[in-house]
Amino acid sequence: MKIVVDFDRCQSNALCMSAAPELFEVRDDGFLYVLQEEPGEDQRAVLEAAVRACPTQAISIG
Amino acid sequence: MSVGDSHVVVVGASLAGTRAVEALRHQGFDGRITLIGDEAHQPYDRPPLSKTLLSGKRTADQVRLHPDGDDYASVLDVTMMLGRRACSLDVDAAEITLDRDERVGFDALVIATGSRARHLNHTDHLPNVYVVRTLDDCLRLQAALVAGARVVVVGAGFIGAEVAATAHSLGCHVTVLEAAPVPLERQLGATMGTYCATVHARHGVPLRVGVQVDEIDANGVILAGRERIQADVVVVGVGAVPNTEWLQDSDVAVGDGVLCDAFCRVRGSGAGTLKGIVAAGDVARWTNTLFGEEMRIEHWTNAAEMAEHAATTLLADLNGDSSSLMPFAPVPYFWSDQYDIKIQFLGRSTGHQEVVVVDGSMESGKLVALYRRDNQLIGALGISRVRQLMSYRNLLATGASWEEALTHAAQ
Numbered sequence: 001m002k003i004v005v006d007f008d009r010c011q012s013n014a015l016c017m018s019a020a021p022e023l024f025e026v027r028d029d030g031f032l033y034v035l036q037e038e039p040g041e042d043q044r045a046v047l048e049a050a051v052r053a054c055p056t057q058a059i060s061i062g
Numbered sequence: 063m064s065v066g067d068s069h070v071v072v073v074g075a076s077l078a079g080t081r082a083v084e085a086l087r088h089q090g091f092d093g094r095i096t097l098i099g100d101e102a103h104q105p106y107d108r109p110p111l112s113k114t115l116l117s118g119k120r121t122a123d124q125v126r127l128h129p130d131g132d133d134y135a136s137v138l139d140v141t142m143m144l145g146r147r148a149c150s151l152d153v154d155a156a157e158i159t160l161d162r163d164e165r166v167g168f169d170a171l172v173i174a175t176g177s178r179a180r181h182l183n184h185t186d187h188l189p190n191v192y193v194v195r196t197l198d199d200c201l202r203l204q205a206a207l208v209a210g211a212r213v214v215v216v217g218a219g220f221i222g223a224e225v226a227a228t229a230h231s232l233g234c235h236v237t238v239l240e241a242a243p244v245p246l247e248r249q250l251g252a253t254m255g256t257y258c259a260t261v262h263a264r265h266g267v268p269l270r271v272g273v274q275v276d277e278i279d280a281n282g283v284i285l286a287g288r289e290r291i292q293a294d295v296v297v298v299g300v301g302a303v304p305n306t307e308w309l310q311d312s313d314v315a316v317g318d319g320v321l322c323d324a325f326c327r328v329r330g331s332g333a334g335t336l337k338g339i340v341a342a343g344d345v346a347r348w349t350n351t352l353f354g355e356e357m358r359i360e361h362w363t364n365a366a367e368m369a370e371h372a373a374t375t376l377l378a379d380l381n382g383d384s385s386s387l388m389p390f391a392p393v394p395y396f397w398s399d400q401y402d403i404k405i406q407f408l409g410r411s412t413g414h415q416e417v418v419v420v421d422g423s424m425e426s427g428k429l430v431a432l433y434r435r436d437n438q439l440i441g442a443l444g445i446s447r448v449r450q451l452m453s454y455r456n457l458l459a460t461g462a463s464w465e466e467a468l469t470h471a472a473q
Binding site: 011012013014015017018025026027028030052053055056057 | 107448
């Protein structure tokens, strides 16, 4: 399971960070950082929640 | 009849409606679903309309809600009825009447008809007057926002401010008019509303507050006192009204929105709720038990979250097992991108008694401000301070006291 972020769409609203803080972090530079590029299956539910929470549809699961 | 034989009709094909469909399927519902929407377009996302679509950075195809596009209906096995308007609801007969007098029966119903832009009286015939709500609205406005155009934005709310910023970036000469003495006061309070609105002046866009628009004509705007402001384009951003007219002769309880219980079930005009009917999104008014406050929210995140919750409630009720249901009690969230700043708000500001900047400063243009009501943290505003703001979400979700919030801020 791979996290795919379309950084052209991402506007750093940080809703993914709120839904899945172990996977996403928006830092002080205003950019989103993916903390685990390929999380385990046990994180699927939380990753799906982050996908749904993103208001710019920037996150998908590869 | 088993749940799988049920026919769920979702009225409204924007974010709340489509998220309800997805949640029903995601949660295993395998009966029939029909999605009805009054716009002819495939479902699309509204936040980009006032920003990247209006500026031309994205096309209409790029603001679709689902990359699957035309395959959406088959992927989710949903019957789409787009460009069709629901005209009335008969609860007893479990039937909706559409335009052209077509009837659609249902076993369960999701009401997600959203809201529409409020228009100013006597302006609908004017070709130079625009609102910003639908894709068609924005494509029309986009064509008018040419460099050098004189643009008056009526209303300094979030939509008005975003349109002003976009028009300014396109080289238009923009003026913003606001009837209230303080912009954004209802959403942010007087101090922060005033502060956020300074973003216009910082970018050389004049904002005039406390001015009443008396009349709009083909040459621009006439203010009370007869001052005229010449404009090629007049954008009206004076709020939205919930789409409930189609329910007025039904048993659905309506009062500035469709009235719901804490679980998104729709109330009847008598006592209790209507079996198998839920509502979500801009149109729905419910009591958020986390804040002990009745609310109707016109923001993206609420439409998405409430639709999922409403679908969960609906399936549990259809299954006759509502024992494990939770009330819909989210921390409301909205954001607004204007010029070079990002405004974000978590929670509520209603009835706040104090606002304290706990991080950053007004001078720096980056800050987090907390809102207190009695001894409770009820809201947090962030301006270009994303990470710091989001750290208050859990505090709000757990009903943290003011002291806890200040302690967190000091860490």
